[in-house]
Amino acid sequence: MPWPLLDRWLAAAPEPARTDWLKDHHYAxxxxxxxxxxxxxxxxxxxxxxxxxxxxxxxxxxxxGRAIVFHDADLDRLTAEAGPLAARSVGELTRIALRGSGERIPTLHDLLAQTRGAVPLLIEIKSHRDRPVSSLCAAVRRNLEGYGGPYAVMSFDPRVVRWFARQAPAIPRGLVVTEQGRKGWRGRAGRHFALWQSCANFLACDIRDLPSRFAAAQRARGLPVLTWTVDSAELLDRAKNHADAPIVEGEGVA
Structure with a gap:
């Protein structure tokens, strides 16, 4: 399979001016x-x-249909509530306290009001494979309209990234990738197909997979490669050698 040729044809590298800023930061x-x-x-x-x-x-x-800043599909781990986040309205969710904290669940609008362009934002859009993505993507785009700081969106779901390629092409968009459990030929083909479907401008790769032939090939042809989750000094060194910017926590922050 002529992977490099198909990559260039179906997922062209972005103009550097659009995405080079992604390389200049560590992301919390x-x-x-x-x-x-x-x-x-x-x-x-x-x-x-x-x-x-x-x-x-x-x-x-x-x-x-509002964009809520929260990682899990369910409320159980991070709050005293239980059940799916998607079953609650924005008014209900923003009244829920985060576990062990006096703070409450924020909306994306709240986060944008807090950052006010002071630092760059990476917004990972969570989806469910059996549900449409357009409503959440549109909510994120509405929140970002008129925002003055640098930002990019990204997702594991190629449908999300493709939505932004079609509906908001000026917004930098990334494909989140893991090769865990997908190291064979099928996994390699799947990564290329996801890239072609998404038309991503950059990748956010699992640090456990680096160095990666797939990531290195995309980086060499102009797609910035970010990497997650860098949580130790050892992984930070690996990120420096095989990626353009780390997404860090814990000991990886230092």
Missing amino acids: HRGLHGGDVVENSPGAFAAAIAAGMGVECDVQKSRD
Whole structure:
């Protein structure tokens, strides 16, 4: 299979001016969290801003179609509530306290008001393979309209990335990739097919997979490669050698 030729044809590399800024930062994974500071919380984002780091966050869709900053599909791990986040309205969700914290679940609108362009944002859009993605993608785009700072969207789901390629092509868009459990020929083909479907401008690769032939090939032809989750000094060294920017937490921050 002529992978390089098909990659260039079906997922052209972006103009460097659109994406080179992604390489200039370390990104705090779900904000700078730990101890009493909860992931994806205003406090975690404030700590990242104070440290001059970029912010990586996760976005889910509320029952009424709003973009909510939260990693899990269910509320159980991070709050005293239970059940799927998607079953609650934005009003219900923003009244829920994050576990062990006086802070509440923020919306993407809240996060944008907090950062105000001070640091770059990576917005990972969470999806469900059996559900449409357009409503959440449109909600994210609405929130970003008129926002003055640098930002990019990304997702494991090629449909999400493709939506932005078609509906908001000016927004930098990335494909999140892991090769775990997918190391054979089928996995390799699947990564290329996902790239072609998504028309991604950059990759966010699992640090456990680096060095990776797939990531190196895309990086060589002009797609920035970010890597997650870099949580140790050893992995930070690996990221420096095989990626353009790390998404860090814990000991990886230093």
